[in-house]
Amino acid sequence: MTTAIALISGGLDSMLAAKLVLDQGVDVKGVNFYTGFCVEGHTQSIRSREAKKPKRNNALWVAEQLGIELELVDVSEEYKRVVLNPKHGYGKNLNPCVDCKIFMLEKLKELREQGRLAFDFMLSGEVLGQRPMSQKRTRLDIIAKESGSEDELLRPLSAKLFPPTLAERRGWVDRESLLGISGRHRGTQFRLAQEFGFEDYAQPAGGCCFLTDPSYASKLSDLWGARGRRTYELEDILLLKVGRHIRPAADFKLIVGRDEGENRFLEGFRRRFPHFKPVSHEGSLVLLDGAATRPNIDLAARIAGRYSQGKDTPEVTISYTSCDGVSEDLCVTPMAMHEVRNDWHLGR
Amino acid sequence: MTAPTTVDARGLLCPMPVIRVQDKARGLSSGSRLELLATDAGVHVDVPAWCRVHGHVVKACYEQDGEISMLIELGGALPGNNP
Numbered sequence: 001m002t003t004a005i006a007l008i009s010g011g012l013d014s015m016l017a018a019k020l021v022l023d024q025g026v027d028v029k030g031v032n033f034y035t036g037f038c039v040e041g042h043t044q045s046i047r048s049r050e051a052k053k054p055k056r057n058n059a060l061w062v063a064e065q066l067g068i069e070l071e072l073v074d075v076s077e078e079y080k081r082v083v084l085n086p087k088h089g090y091g092k093n094l095n096p097c098v099d100c101k102i103f104m105l106e107k108l109k110e111l112r113e114q115g116r117l118a119f120d121f122m123l124s125g126e127v128l129g130q131r132p133m134s135q136k137r138t139r140l141d142i143i144a145k146e147s148g149s150e151d152e153l154l155r156p157l158s159a160k161l162f163p164p165t166l167a168e169r170r171g172w173v174d175r176e177s178l179l180g181i182s183g184r185h186r187g188t189q190f191r192l193a194q195e196f197g198f199e200d201y202a203q204p205a206g207g208c209c210f211l212t213d214p215s216y217a218s219k220l221s222d223l224w225g226a227r228g229r230r231t232y233e234l235e236d237i238l239l240l241k242v243g244r245h246i247r248p249a250a251d252f253k254l255i256v257g258r259d260e261g262e263n264r265f266l267e268g269f270r271r272r273f274p275h276f277k278p279v280s281h282e283g284s285l286v287l288l289d290g291a292a293t294r295p296n297i298d299l300a301a302r303i304a305g306r307y308s309q310g311k312d313t314p315e316v317t318i319s320y321t322s323c324d325g326v327s328e329d330l331c332v333t334p335m336a337m338h339e340v341r342n343d344w345h346l347g348r
Numbered sequence: 349m350t351a352p353t354t355v356d357a358r359g360l361l362c363p364m365p366v367i368r369v370q371d372k373a374r375g376l377s378s379g380s381r382l383e384l385l386a387t388d389a390g391v392h393v394d395v396p397a398w399c400r401v402h403g404h405v406v407k408a409c410y411e412q413d414g415e416i417s418m419l420i421e422l423g424g425a426l427p428g429n430n431p
């Protein structure tokens with residue numbers, strides 16, 4: 001039986017692409033690459049106000065709807081070179097879409113060589129002209145060529161706009177049953193989703209990862225600037241997805257939970273970051289990322305006071321715990337609203 | 349019955365626990381059991397979903413003081429065991 005491997009992001013386009021080929025009797029298996037930047041159900045539902053949204057891994061959800069197997073592959077370490085040094089540059093924000101697609105297709109072939117995957121051709125949900133940077137014809141040609149996938153890559157949603165690929169020429173799929181969608185309108189995809197009975201599919205605004213998000217991208221640029229080098233750890237990029245990020249000085253920033261959901265999430269990082277928690281009043285958990293010097297701790301405690309119920313009182317008590325787990329109570333005057341400078345807020 | 353193979357994913361955020369389970373399951377035979385230790389509540393959703401997709405079964409799940417222990421029995425298709 002012919003086997004195809006589909007890149008499953010968890011969004012609608014890759015879901016439809018896989019479905020179109022699955023319906024032709026091809027054995028389709030899915031692969032989802034975890035880059036650390038992925039927009040997935042859990043991260044979106046960290047905030048309490050969004051807690052009603054289903055908490056789920058969208059790629060697994062897609063696999064379940066389609067009835068296909070899914071391999072999840074952690075590429076977060078290797079993916080750094082794509083984000084830090086993209087040969088084809090970035091899109092509107094810090095999204096290196098062209099290099100990202102090349103990386104993923106190369107990775108599929110590498111996994112085949114290692115015997116971890118077996119397939120005759122590859123599928124992607126790319127649509128010609130849908131994204132300004134990565135889905136222009138020239139860019140799509142570059143992706144197929146530089147990844148070495150060329151003929152082995154089928155884009156079922158726009159297939160008719162490209163010369164027939166291996167899967168079509170060999171008769172593994174019927175070209176006539178594939179589509180010729182182009183452009184940014186998503187009407188055809190929505191209609192198809194309805195025809196196939198897909199409901200509740202994920203539609204992340206902007207794209208399949210946080211790198212397309214302007215606020216996220218600006219926080220990532222700040223991180224690189226503050227550290228003096230373009231690098232990151234998985235922990236850094238997960239934390240950029242959550243909380244209010246405030247940088248009062250070049251050598252430290254604060255991550256302030258905005259609600260119960262975020263406070264709970266940040267609690268998971270308490271052992272790795274010095275942190276503040278109001279004790280005289282209710283308030284946010286605040287992590288300190290950077291130099292925990294005495295002046296920085298004192299300033300941070302006042303900011304933590306600002307984000308507590310005691311913000312308008314003359315004094316609040318904040319418990320400060322260092323990375324070694326040593327705690328002390330600090331009595332401080334909460335910072336007034338006007339003192340928290342606008343340009344301290346990152347990603348606004 | 350042999351003791352289940354332990355997958356320690358404490359401190360990891362989803363989807364890493366499910367990736368660890370999947371990677372440990374690779375090469376194991378049907379009927380093998382895995383015990384996942386995790387702290388991210390997301391595993392309550394991700395692991396059963398992964399099991400449904402691949403024909404495995406969550407046999408038991410306990411939670412105490414924020415620590416989750418999940419017993420999984422492998423069956424059906426095993427990742428990486430390609431024909």
Ligand code: SF4
Nearest residue numbers: 096097100207208209
């Ligand atoms: S949006 Fe993110 S995951 Fe999607 S292609 Fe671009 S860089 Fe890759």
